[in-house]
Amino acid sequence: MRSDSLIDLVEAAYATDLDVQQWQEQLTGMMAERWGAGVYSFRYDARDASTFSASGHYGVGVSDELVAGARDFHQVLPADAVNAIFGGGAVVTSLNAVLSTDFSVVRMSEEYGLSYEWPETKFDQLGLRTLDANGQGVTFAMPFDGPFPLSAREQAQWTQVGVHIASAYRMRSTLSAGAEAIGEAVLDSDGRCHHAEGEARASDSREVLRAAARSVIRARGKQQRQDIDESLAIWQGLVSGRWSLVDRFDADGKHFLIAHRNAPAARDPRAFSKREAEVASYLGMGHSNKLIAYTLGLKTSTIASHIASIQRKLGVGTRVDAVRVLAATREADEPDDG
Numbered sequence: 507m508r509s510d511s512l513i514d515l516v517e518a519a520y521a522t523d524l525d526v527q528q529w530q531e532q533l534t535g536m537m538a539e540r541w542g543a544g545v546y547s548f549r550y551d552a553r554d555a556s557t558f559s560a561s562g563h564y565g566v567g568v569s570d571e572l573v574a575g576a577r578d579f580h581q582v583l584p585a586d587a588v589n590a591i592f593g594g595g596a597v598v599t600s601l602n603a604v605l606s607t608d609f610s611v612v613r614m615s616e617e618y619g620l621s622y623e624w625p626e627t628k629f630d631q632l633g634l635r636t637l638d639a640n641g642q643g644v645t646f647a648m649p650f651d652g653p654f655p656l657s658a659r660e661q662a663q664w665t666q667v668g669v670h671i672a673s674a675y676r677m678r679s680t681l682s683a684g685a686e687a688i689g690e691a692v693l694d695s696d697g698r699c700h701h702a703e704g705e706a707r708a709s710d711s712r713e714v715l716r717a718a719a720r721s722v723i724r725a726r727g728k729q730q731r732q733d734i735d736e737s738l739a740i741w742q743g744l745v746s747g748r749w750s751l752v753d754r755f756d757a758d759g760k761h762f763l764i765a766h767r768n769a770p771a772a773r774d775p776r777a778f779s780k781r782e783a784e785v786a787s788y789l790g791m792g793h794s795n796k797l798i799a800y801t802l803g804l805k806t807s808t809i810a811s812h813i814a815s816i817q818r819k820l821g822v823g824t825r826v827d828a829v830r831v832l833a834a835t836r837e838a839d840e841p842d843d844g
Contacts, residue, residue: 575622
């Protein structure tokens with residue numbers, strides 16, 4: 507599978523000149539080109555597993571029948587299956603890897619009398635799930651019949667791409683609501699800050715944003731594109747857990763980066779600090795320290811310190827116990843239909 511132009515995909519994720527359906531369709535097409543196979547995608551809202559919804563089903567290089575079958579499948583997903591698919595785990599995985607035998611695609615389709623006849627039981631789907639702490643995101647799926655089509659290195663690369671798509675999708679929701687549309691800071695391609703407000707006015711924040719702007723420009727440079735691992739590593743999901751950087755070109759063609767506030771939702775804060783609550787949200791989804799750090803744009807050592815504090819406040823002695831408590835709390839907090 508192609509990885510030489512994954513930075514192009516990350517750039518496209520943060521583009522704001524398309525509506526959400528056009529944006530999703532563009533990313534789906536780019537995904538199909540890089541995976542070298544048919545791909546379908548959909549947006550989902552799994553904040554409440556009992557009222558799960560999926561929309562915007564779209565396919566490139568796959569049959570209309572498969573896309574319609576996926577749409578029908580999502581309409582009958584029980585809450586346990588919703589939690590299994592969208593509640594956490596690996597960002598890049600296969601559908602059958604996250605579903606138990608009871609929830610297999612074929613078995614569920616038979617049970618609910620869905621019209622689409624899936625291929626033989628070997629049928630599986632590569633899924634890139636943009637798992638986000640707010641329970642909303644976009645999923646891209648590629649049907650396959652055989653061994654898992656990604657190497658460990660490719661899974662790591664696509665996981666980082668998934669982090670950016672999740673961050674960009676969350677940002678789109680904020681911008682579409684009209685909040686902070688002008689951003690909290692404006693920086694040029696050399697990292698100079700031309701405007702700052704809110705938390706971005708602090709001198710340490712401006713310095714962090716300057717460094718991040720330089721990193722983004724560096725990641726997109728010709729030399730860095732030859733080392734996709736390094737490019738993805740230096741372009742993290744957020745800046746200091748607060749901002750996403752988005753391109754803007756003025757009438758003279760000058761290139762600026764706008765820092766939009768885009769912190770993830772924090773569930774079940776209890777006695778947690780704001781940052782601990784954000785970390786706990788991703789910890790409860792089973793994310794590793796390294797992935798949480800990449801998602802929030804923080805140091806791995808900082809994440810480890812927050813998790814140690816989270817464990818103390820939860821009264822548990824191990825990371826495994828903390829994940830179990832946080833996952834159970836998330837499910838208990840879901841609104842009751844009745």
